[in-house]
Amino acid sequence: MKIFVTGAGGFIGSSIVKELIRTGHQVLGLVRSKESSEALKALGAESLFGNLNDIESLCKGAEMSDGLIHTAFNHDDFTKFKESCENDRCIIEALGEVYKGSEQPIIVTSALGLLPRGRVVSENESVASSPLPRIATEQAADAVAANGVRISV
Secondary structure, eight states: OEEEEETTTSHHHHHHHHHHHHTTOEEEEEESSHHHHHHHHHHTOEEEEOOTTOHHHHHHHHHTSSEEEEOOOOOSOGGGHHHHHHHHHHHHHHHHHHHTTSOOEEEEOOOGGGSOSSSOOOTTOOOOOOSSTTHHHHHHHHHHHHTTOEEEO
């Protein structure tokens, strides 16, 4: 299976890329730099140059793949955290449109800080509302799922 990984050169994405390749998958990784592209190549993955502000490049990667794992998030400027969260919403919704009507899976990463505190939670826990801007990711995943797309967080 060919998997598109956003943030393939990042902390989470690079670990996922290694595991996917180790288990026999082909990987197409979104990268911003030549260095990240070379690192992916050394692992046996392909790279696609793009960034989170170029949703067209993200959709292109999704179209070229059998499924995707979205790990990228703009951590460059936390003074624009709310805008980054809304950008993530737009990205997830656009990727959902690419896979609408298919069985192709999408996995997105989110933030543990959205979960209730002070008690044990499970995968059945709902975080449908939160005052934190990062809830945009969860809401986008819910909207994409409502359109029949196989998506998980």
